[in-house]
Amino acid sequence: MRELSTKQKILRFMANNTVPLLFVVIIAFGVPLSGYSPTYLAGEVISRISRNTFLIVSLLIPILAGMGLNFGMTLGAMAGQIGLIFTTDWGIVGIPGILLAMIVSTPLSILLGWWCGKILNMAKGREMVTSYIIGFFMNGIYQLVVLYGMGPLIKIISPNLLLPRGYGIRNTVNLIGIRKSLDNFLMIRIGGVPIPVGTFLVIALLSVFILWFKKTKLGQDMRAVGQDMEVARAAGIRVEYTRIMSIIISTVLAGYGMIIYLHNIGTLNTYNSHMQIGMFSVAALLVGGATVASAKIRNVFLGVVLFHLMFIVSPMAGKRLIGQAQLGEYFRVFVSYGVITTSLVLYEVRKKRERGMSGLALAQDQEVTS
Amino acid sequence: MTKRQRTLLIRVGAIVLVFLFAVFLFHIGRQHTVLIDNNTVTRDGVELQALKLVEVQVGKKGEVLEMTPRIRDKAVVVGQRHTVKVVYTDASWNEHVHELSFRIPLMQNMVLISLPALMKNPEDVSFWLENFEGLPTAQSDAPQEEDVVFDELAGFDSF
Numbered sequence: 145m146r147e148l149s150t151k152q153k154i155l156r157f158m159a160n161n162t163v164p165l166l167f168v169v170i171i172a173f174g175v176p177l178s179g180y181s182p183t184y185l186a187g188e189v190i191s192r193i194s195r196n197t198f199l200i201v202s203l204l205i206p207i208l209a210g211m212g213l214n215f216g217m218t219l220g221a222m223a224g225q226i227g228l229i230f231t232t233d234w235g236i237v238g239i240p241g242i243l244l245a246m247i248v249s250t251p252l253s254i255l256l257g258w259w260c261g262k263i264l265n266m267a268k269g270r271e272m273v274t275s276y277i278i279g280f281f282m283n284g285i286y287q288l289v290v291l292y293g294m295g296p297l298i299k300i301i302s303p304n305l306l307l308p309r310g311y312g313i314r315n316t317v318n319l320i321g322i323r324k325s326l327d328n329f330l331m332i333r334i335g336g337v338p339i340p341v342g343t344f345l346v347i348a349l350l351s352v353f354i355l356w357f358k359k360t361k362l363g364q365d366m367r368a369v370g371q372d373m374e375v376a377r378a379a380g381i382r383v384e385y386t387r388i389m390s391i392i393i394s395t396v397l398a399g400y401g402m403i404i405y406l407h408n409i410g411t412l413n414t415y416n417s418h419m420q421i422g423m424f425s426v427a428a429l430l431v432g433g434a435t436v437a438s439a440k441i442r443n444v445f446l447g448v449v450l451f452h453l454m455f456i457v458s459p460m461a462g463k464r465l466i467g468q469a470q471l472g473e474y475f476r477v478f479v480s481y482g483v484i485t486t487s488l489v490l491y492e493v494r495k496k497r498e499r500g501m502s503g504l505a506l507a508q509d510q511e512v513t514s
Numbered sequence: 515m516t517k518r519q520r521t522l523l524i525r526v527g528a529i530v531l532v533f534l535f536a537v538f539l540f541h542i543g544r545q546h547t548v549l550i551d552n553n554t555v556t557r558d559g560v561e562l563q564a565l566k567l568v569e570v571q572v573g574k575k576g577e578v579l580e581m582t583p584r585i586r587d588k589a590v591v592v593g594q595r596h597t598v599k600v601v602y603t604d605a606s607w608n609e610h611v612h613e614l615s616f617r618i619p620l621m622q623n624m625v626l627i628s629l630p631a632l633m634k635n636p637e638d639v640s641f642w643l644e645n646f647e648g649l650p651t652a653q654s655d656a657p658q659e660e661d662v663v664f665d666e667l668a669g670f671d672s673f
Binding site for chain 1: 532535536539540542543544545546592623660661662663664
């Protein structure tokens with residue numbers, strides 16, 4: 145194989161990292177325009193890393209199993225929210241409250257993940273759009289349960305949680321009892337920037353778990369299934385089971401991630417918090433350079449930093465640029481959807497190009513042999 | 515024991531362990547409100563006068579509350595077993611210090627400590643500590659209905 149020139153290497157690097165580079169350019173313009181101090185930006189970015197990373201890491205396992213971006217993580221988010229509603233109702237506070245919410249959410253996440261995995265096995269090749277629609281469908285069930293089931297069917301002790309009519313959970317649930325309890329555990333300050341070491345330790349543990357999991361038998365099976373389902377099946381791997389397991393693990397982790405996310409915010413928006421969480425997590429992962437077929441831990445961290453820097457600076461940059469912060473708000477929505485579209489298009493283009501190149505290489509080989 | 519039975523046993527054992535851990539978390543993480551009341555009370559037909567000036571601290575790290583007659587304050591605590599320290603100086607300038615421990619029932623949201631009763635009979639916890647169920651909320655002007663908001667982009671700002 146011929147050696148690539150420096151120019152070709154740079155071009156290939158740029159082609160492989162189009163989305164992150166695009167974001168670097170946006171941020172390079174946005175940060176000076178916003179006028180925010182480096183300390184403020186560092187504090188905000190660190191806070192958002194601790195808030196969102198766990199959620200985004202939950203997307204890695206289905207990608208490993210070749211199931212693409214799991215928009216069905218919303219199901220886990222709903223399970224996490226139900227866990228939080230119960231622990232708030234029971235009056236469990238602090239880190240025990242977070243852990244208990246995670247325990248409560250786990251069986252729900254497993255059940256929902258198993259169900260979602262079963263459906264995705266029936267929709268092979270269209271997993272992303274199917275999981276996206278499953279999220280919407282499940283949202284209806286969630287609303288039915290939370291709005292009409294909680295109170296008369298599922299006992300809620302605290303009247304503060306119930307709507308004035310006596311059943312259904314209020315629009316917002318105050319999570320003051322657990323707010324930032326994990327973040328404040330082992331909190332240190334470096335140069336005036338608060339670092340939530342406790343949350344970072346949890347994220348580090350999860351990252352180590354993901355790296356370890358990839359080396360286990362199940363992890364290797366997922367990799368094999370992700371590369372070629374038929375070859376994996378021929379090798380004796382239970383393809384359907386492996387795919388379901390990947391979705392279950394992702395859903396459970398998404399539930400935990402949602403609890404960490406909401407504990408940082410301190411308020412549960414009962415009927416809305418989970419709705420766009422899949423979309424933003426996917427967008428952040430793609431901004432970090434991940435694709436539908438490949439994602440690593442480094443993509444998660446790079447994605448969180450770049451995506452959230454854009455989130456932080458865009459309203460102020462918009463205000464300074466044309467005198468309206470609303471522009472930045474629109475820009476954030478536009479970029480979130482746009483980055484997913486761009487990544488999906490780029491992935492397809494790259495796949496077609498690689499297929500074309502391998503076809504050409506095969507034709508050349510056949511010419512040589514004949 | 516077959517491999518299948520052993521796997522099942524391990525799984526059931528893990529579920530039981532997680533359940534026990536959840537029960538433990540419930541016990542150590544349950545929040546309660548302790549109301550500290552310095553009003554004149556009647557116990558066994560005897561009227562106990564409110565204390566003139568008293569310092570109260572619930573828990574070792576709790577805030578020290580200075581209380582005058584007809585004052586009711588609160589302390590928020592986590593867990594079931596707690597201590598209360600009461601420092602009271604009487605009319606003859608004699609300082610009375612009581613450091614007592616008490617237990618809040620697991621499912622009880624609020625308990626009330628009556629300071630005059632505590633000073634009278636500190637040894638008998640049931641004499642000065644009682645469960646408090648809260649008063650019925652007053653009729654307010656707040657609407658009886660609350661619109662439920664479904665907004666697809668509601669979580670956007672916090673993300």
